[in-house]
Amino acid sequence: MVSTQVGSGISEPDRPVPRRLYTARGFGDRVFRIQLTATGVVVLAIMAAVGLFLLLRAGQALHARGFAFLTTAAWQPDVHNFGISAVLTGTLLIALVAVAISVPLAVGTALFISDVAPRGLRRTLVSMVDLMAAVPSVVYGLWGLFFLQQHVIGLSRWLSDWFGWIPLFAVDGVKPGDPLASDSVYTASTFVAGIVVALMVAPIQCSVMREVFSQAPAGEREGAYALGATRWGMIRSVVLPYGKGGIIGGTMLGLGRALGETIAVYLIISPVFTIQPHILQTGSNSVSSLIALHYGDSSEFGMSALMAAGLALFLLTLAVNFTASSVAARSRSGAQS
Amino acid sequence: MTVVAMEKAEPTSVGGDVPGDSGGSGAPETVQVPETPRRIGGVGRSAVLSLAGAATSALCVTILLFGELAPFSGMLGFTVTAYLVFLAVYAVLTGFEENGQAVRDRVMTVVLWTAATLLFVALTLVVGFTAWRGKQALPHGNFFTQDMQAAGPLDPLTNGGIAHAMIGTLIMIAIALSITVPLGLACAVYLNQIPGRFSRFVRTIVEAMTALPSIVAGLMVYAVWILGLGMQKSGLAAGFAISVMMLPIVIRASDVVLRLVPGTLTEAAEALGAPRWRTVWHVVLPTARSGLATAVILGTARGIGETSPVLLTAGFTAALNADPTAGPMVSLPLAVFNFVKSPQPEMIARGFGAAAVLMTMVLVLFVIARVIGGRGPGHQTRRQARRTARASRRDVTRFDELHTSASASGLSLFEDASTPQPHGTAAAPAPAPASGEND
Numbered sequence: 001m002v003s004t005q006v007g008s009g010i011s012e013p014d015r016p017v018p019r020r021l022y023t024a025r026g027f028g029d030r031v032f033r034i035q036l037t038a039t040g041v042v043v044l045a046i047m048a049a050v051g052l053f054l055l056l057r058a059g060q061a062l063h064a065r066g067f068a069f070l071t072t073a074a075w076q077p078d079v080h081n082f083g084i085s086a087v088l089t090g091t092l093l094i095a096l097v098a099v100a101i102s103v104p105l106a107v108g109t110a111l112f113i114s115d116v117a118p119r120g121l122r123r124t125l126v127s128m129v130d131l132m133a134a135v136p137s138v139v140y141g142l143w144g145l146f147f148l149q150q151h152v153i154g155l156s157r158w159l160s161d162w163f164g165w166i167p168l169f170a171v172d173g174v175k176p177g178d179p180l181a182s183d184s185v186y187t188a189s190t191f192v193a194g195i196v197v198a199l200m201v202a203p204i205q206c207s208v209m210r211e212v213f214s215q216a217p218a219g220e221r222e223g224a225y226a227l228g229a230t231r232w233g234m235i236r237s238v239v240l241p242y243g244k245g246g247i248i249g250g251t252m253l254g255l256g257r258a259l260g261e262t263i264a265v266y267l268i269i270s271p272v273f274t275i276q277p278h279i280l281q282t283g284s285n286s287v288s289s290l291i292a293l294h295y296g297d298s299s300e301f302g303m304s305a306l307m308a309a310g311l312a313l314f315l316l317t318l319a320v321n322f323t324a325s326s327v328a329a330r331s332r333s334g335a336q337s
Numbered sequence: 338m339t340v341v342a343m344e345k346a347e348p349t350s351v352g353g354d355v356p357g358d359s360g361g362s363g364a365p366e367t368v369q370v371p372e373t374p375r376r377i378g379g380v381g382r383s384a385v386l387s388l389a390g391a392a393t394s395a396l397c398v399t400i401l402l403f404g405e406l407a408p409f410s411g412m413l414g415f416t417v418t419a420y421l422v423f424l425a426v427y428a429v430l431t432g433f434e435e436n437g438q439a440v441r442d443r444v445m446t447v448v449l450w451t452a453a454t455l456l457f458v459a460l461t462l463v464v465g466f467t468a469w470r471g472k473q474a475l476p477h478g479n480f481f482t483q484d485m486q487a488a489g490p491l492d493p494l495t496n497g498g499i500a501h502a503m504i505g506t507l508i509m510i511a512i513a514l515s516i517t518v519p520l521g522l523a524c525a526v527y528l529n530q531i532p533g534r535f536s537r538f539v540r541t542i543v544e545a546m547t548a549l550p551s552i553v554a555g556l557m558v559y560a561v562w563i564l565g566l567g568m569q570k571s572g573l574a575a576g577f578a579i580s581v582m583m584l585p586i587v588i589r590a591s592d593v594v595l596r597l598v599p600g601t602l603t604e605a606a607e608a609l610g611a612p613r614w615r616t617v618w619h620v621v622l623p624t625a626r627s628g629l630a631t632a633v634i635l636g637t638a639r640g641i642g643e644t645s646p647v648l649l650t651a652g653f654t655a656a657l658n659a660d661p662t663a664g665p666m667v668s669l670p671l672a673v674f675n676f677v678k679s680p681q682p683e684m685i686a687r688g689f690g691a692a693a694v695l696m697t698m699v700l701v702l703f704v705i706a707r708v709i710g711g712r713g714p715g716h717q718t719r720r721q722a723r724r725t726a727r728a729s730r731r732d733v734t735r736f737d738e739l740h741t742s743a744s745a746s747g748l749s750l751f752e753d754a755s756t757p758q759p760h761g762t763a764a765a766p767a768p769a770p771a772s773g774e775n776d
């Protein structure tokens with residue numbers, strides 16, 4: 001076989017035929033491959049089962065409500081009047097507040113660790129950020145409930161006094177600048193929950209971003225310095241463009257976590273079932289805390305409705321994640337983040 | 338390319354540099370004052386002075402504003418105003434002796450310091466607050482040895498504890514680990530070792546599932562195990578829910594670690610004729626051992642702290658239940674959650690105590706992960722290096738013995754024996770490949 005190929009290669013020098021490579025796998029290797037593929041299939045099946053069983057269980061409720069499931073604000077499944085427009089709005093608002101607060105902090109801290117911090121401090125800071133990312137969410141919830149709540153009222157009041165003309169920051173029933181306004185209208189709001197979730201997701205975002213920033217090519221950094229750039233000039237012209245994918249990917253990862261956060265949000269907010277666009281005002285809701293609130297006292301149909309809400313949350317986070325990974329994969333820093 | 342923005346930048350004044358030296362070769366060979374390298378990092382005297390000046394003036398301006406001129410009040414407003422004034426004054430002070438680029442650099446450096454300080458202070462506050470509030474309950478020994486069965490809501494802290502929650506947490510995480518470790522590691526090996534369209538698909542799905550909301554994992558197990566199969570809420574169901582949540586995390590982290598195993602090592606193993614499974618078992622997995630341990634431990638730390646999957650699937654009990662297959666079981670985060678929902682200060686103190694215990698568990702796991710996985714793949718501790726060296730010495734002597742015995746019995750292990758043997762070594766080369774399969 002080989003000799004004939006060599007022969008033809010001599011007679012027709014412009015058409016070399018590559019030798020076909022093949023592997024003869026032994027019995028052990030075949031078993032090994034089959035086993036590994038089987039685990040892959042099992043993992044895939046588990047992951048698919050999450051969506052599948054939610055869909056299966058949610059079918060009844062979705063069938064009963066149809067499109068109104070997305071537009072109704074109330075949650076009274078036993079009289080077939082329920083929908084996720086209020087909780088979905090709440091979820092999105094909490095996540096947006098969280099991301100708006102956490103992203104500047106996370107980007108700043110990641111840049112600080114990768115480029116500014118004294119060298120001896122960097123490893124400690126990296127460990128600290130990673131440790132913070134592992135702190136249980138219930139701990140953040142406790143902190144928000146017992147510590148942050150009282151201390152944030154001043155800020156909420158100030159924001160609503162000065163920026164109350166923006167609908168987002170308006171608070172019903174309080175005149176701007178009224179010093180006698182009750183504190184209680186500012187507690188248990190989307191804003192407080194958002195701050196807590198922001199602190200929870202900031203370490204996760206920060207560690208993703210730092211990983212990417214520290215991989216910015218040393219040659220380009222030195223090139224920027226050699227052209228006379230200051231450190232900030234170098235960061236702006238080398239590190240930030242290189243790490244754009246990491247920033248977006250980290251932000252989306254944090255957004256995904258923020259959308260799904262249950263316990264911290266549940267502990268802080270006081271649930272309402274109307275669309276509440278005023279983030280500083282008491283009362284808010286989220287899909288996950290709705291589930292945590294009602295799973296115990298639901299009828300079979302109510303459970304189906306909760307499954308439908310869970311399915312909506314699941315699809316939302318899945319969409320966010322896919323966007324994140326495709327953005328990160330297309331950027332220069334690649335998908336390793 | 339990306340440094341176009343720097344074109345406008347004037348060369349920053351560099352102390353000790355020779356301005357006329359840009360021609361390069363024309364420098365005379367006389368001994369000059371040795372060039373001092375330009376300082377890139379570090380803080381100079383003028384920087385310290387302008388920082389201090391800016392801080393002082395910011396403080397004074399803010400006190401003036403708050404006390405005398407404007408009707409401002411509040412601690413937060415004071416801090417924010419002082420900070421903004423500080424930035425402005427610092428920019429002006431730096432502007433006296435530097436150009437615009439350098440001023441921007443200085444100001445942004447301060448801003449980055451602020452962002453990092455803010456985040457770390459906030460996070461320390463979160464952890465410190467919980468630990469501080471937890472100290473009320475933690476000194477009581479019974480807090481670790483009793484359950485809450487005999488303790489009413491009004492009982493003092495000397496009665497009742499969280500033993501049931503601690504044991505529950507350990508059981509649940511053990512169940513979750515016994516599922517996720519074999520399945521997760523095998524799947525990570527699959528993603529790395531058997532490339533193809535299907536494994537790429539599995540990887541995409543797993544990556545998308547890393548941020549699966551934990552309550553959805555709980556809902557899924559609730560739908561399958563409790564509604565579908567009609568089982569009751571139990572520790573086993575909670576373990577399943579935690580596994581569903583942990584599995585993508587462990588797979589993704591191990592996948593990243595396995596990708597870092599140097600290709601030269603696996604190629605060396607293949608070149609020696611090892612089948613793929615032996616390469617994986619003897620080369621890839623041992624090389625990545627520390628990283629894999631880290632992946633599993635960090636996944637465990639996440640799994641231990643999750644409340645919502647347990648909330649849906651484990652039920653709640655005040656009594657100790659060590660049987661995961663029957664009856665409700667409680668975990669630490671769930672216990673915290675239930676304690677702090679009560680209005681009683683004792684119950685809240687118990688909640689903080691349990692949270693502190695939970696945090697300590699996570700911290701211990703994390704430290705273990707750092708100690709094990711601080712090194713990259715292939716980097717060994719001194720003891721591991723000694724063990725490897727011993728093993729290869731053993732191999733050398735074993736080969737020598739094999740060799741001598743083989744040549745004594747007239748067989749050669751290798752086709753051309755390096756040591757010249759006086760009598761018929763070329764007797765039988767045929768058995769050589771068969772004996773090569775031995776190890």
